[in-house]
Amino acid sequence: ILNVEQSPQSLHVQEGDSTNFTCSFPSSNFYALHWYRWETAKSPEALFVMTLNGDEKKKGRISATLNTKEGYSYLYIKGSQPEDSATYLCAFRPWDYKLSFGAGTTVTVRA
Amino acid sequence: ETGVTQSPTHLIKTRGQQVTLRCSSQSGHNTVSWYQQALGQGPQFIFQYYREEENGRGNFPPRFSGLQFPNYSSELNVNALELDDSALYLCASSYGMAEELAFEQYFGPGTRLTVT
Numbered sequence: 001i002l003n004v005e006q007s008p009q010s011l012h013v014q015e016g017d018s019t020n021f022t023c024s025f026p027s028s029n030f031y032a033l034h035w036y037r038w039e040t041a042k043s044p045e046a047l048f049v050m051t052l053n054g055d056e057k058k059k060g061r062i063s064a065t066l067n068t069k070e071g072y073s074y075l076y077i078k079g080s081q082p083e084d085s086a087t088y089l090c091a092f093r094p095w096d097y098k099l100s101f102g103a104g105t106t107v108t109v110r111a
Numbered sequence: 112e113t114g115v116t117q118s119p120t121h122l123i124k125t126r127g128q129q130v131t132l133r134c135s136s137q138s139g140h141n142t143v144s145w146y147q148q149a150l151g152q153g154p155q156f157i158f159q160y161y162r163e164e165e166n167g168r169g170n171f172p173p174r175f176s177g178l179q180f181p182n183y184s185s186e187l188n189v190n191a192l193e194l195d196d197s198a199l200y201l202c203a204s205s206y207g208m209a210e211e212l213a214f215e216q217y218f219g220p221g222t223r224l225t226v227t
Contacts, residue, residue: 004153036218043115044201044218089153098167099144099216101153 002026004092006102013080013109020076021105023090027071032093035064035075038104039086080109114138115204117219124192124226132187132222134202143185144216145177146201154201160185197226
């Protein structure tokens, strides 16, 4: 079982504020890093697939960076809105393609 | 929504019983993966099927088995249920072989299994 850690476990953000959180993963045998958003009572929704060191991806107000050499990825939410409230999961994909998920960061945006 | 459906939504079983969970993949997807999410943890990879063959398995005992059908729908079967099998079970479908692409998986909403 590969060690994928996300921190913090949860955070509260005031509407309009920006925030970021971390996913740490093994720096060896890297193939891809996935980010998902998971709202309560819904299916996990794919946000990004990142494959190259230094990758930066953006989708609306959400963006992510990747450092495969040191084994971490940051997810940023700019100008948080209540609809951003969700659990954000990262998943590490090594060359044997078996995804290992972190436990998630639960974001609550307060109006 | 992802187009991936799972049934049933919730299920209660007794220890020692057997259970079958079902997943209907997104149209055109030939690969399905199953995950178990216990409370407070991230999803754990159970196994993956590609074109009706199992082509990868996580650290789960043989009493966890699966099937993928020609229409690419699939089943997860768990025999001799244990209390620790209580979890949310997710399936995810995708197109292509896992190792060929950093492809996206599309998840279903999950089946909540409670073992008493």
